[in-house]
Amino acid sequence: MTAHPLVALEFLTRIGVRRTPRGDMRRVAESQLWFPAIGLLMGLTLLGVDRLAMRALPQASVDVLLVVALVALTGALHLDGLADAADGLLGGYTPERRLEIMRDVHAGTYAIVAVVCVLALKWAGFAASSPEVRVEAIVLAPCLARFAMLVAIVAFPYARAEGASVAFRREAWPAQFAVAAATAIVAAVVLLGGGGLYVVAFAAGVALAFGALATRMTGGMTGDMYGATVEISEALVLLFIAALASRGWLDAWALG
Numbered sequence: 657m658t659a660h661p662l663v664a665l666e667f668l669t670r671i672g673v674r675r676t677p678r679g680d681m682r683r684v685a686e687s688q689l690w691f692p693a694i695g696l697l698m699g700l701t702l703l704g705v706d707r708l709a710m711r712a713l714p715q716a717s718v719d720v721l722l723v724v725a726l727v728a729l730t731g732a733l734h735l736d737g738l739a740d741a742a743d744g745l746l747g748g749y750t751p752e753r754r755l756e757i758m759r760d761v762h763a764g765t766y767a768i769v770a771v772v773c774v775l776a777l778k779w780a781g782f783a784a785s786s787p788e789v790r791v792e793a794i795v796l797a798p799c800l801a802r803f804a805m806l807v808a809i810v811a812f813p814y815a816r817a818e819g820a821s822v823a824f825r826r827e828a829w830p831a832q833f834a835v836a837a838a839t840a841i842v843a844a845v846v847l848l849g850g851g852g853l854y855v856v857a858f859a860a861g862v863a864l865a866f867g868a869l870a871t872r873m874t875g876g877m878t879g880d881m882y883g884a885t886v887e888i889s890e891a892l893v894l895l896f897i898a899a900l901a902s903r904g905w906l907d908a909w910a911l912g
Contacts (some may be wrong), residue, residue: 661760
């Protein structure tokens with residue numbers, strides 16, 4: 657195995673470090689243990705945007721800016737998967753037809769609605785975050801969303817015999833997942849104390865719920881569904897943290 661953090665960084669963000677030949681998904685898959693760590697780096701980048709923007713803009717504007725910054729940082733990589741997955745899962749009536757629709761490069765009504773809804777949920781999550789946990793939510797959500805993707809990769813079969821993302825399932829050996837899970841758990845506990853474990857479990861639960869539904873409808877997961885898992889779990893983790901904090905069930909631990 658040749659797991660390299662820069663390979664993961666280049667795949668998950670628009671930061672070009674020229675570590676991976678275009679289309680070499682095997683090297684990317686070998687580096688998936690770094691995905692939650694790259695998510696933390698993305699969260700810290702968003703935090704920098706948040707702190708700078710709050711000096712000049714009201715929070716309502718900053719919340720929108722954070723959503724836009726996240727899209728720009730990832731190059732809409734996972735949003736594209738969400739769009740294709742929505743069209744396929746909701747627009748087809750058989751597993752074969754759903755998988756066929758996902759390969760269509762054109763965005764249908766379901767794709768547009770899904771993207772708009774998820775972006776709106778992220779905005780709502782940022783807006784609902786209380787000052788006590790805002791920093792932690794911004795930093796942690798991208799990390800746990802990429803951990804959730806690895807949960808889906810490990811837990812469910814790949815729907816196609818071949819494809820650009822089939823290597824993720826093949827390379828998801830136990831040590832890869834263990835390292836990724838440890839990164840997510842440590843980050844959550846450092847930022848939110850024991851309550852962070854509930855947030856990790858919630859992120860994993862979202863991945864398992866979506867993966868189970870998608871597998872029932874298509875026979876397995878695809879690269880598009882992995883992207884959808886990231887987007888959906890990221891939005892819901894933000895809302896979950898805000899909900900727990902609003903009821904006094906979650907407190908910032910390290911950065912609050």
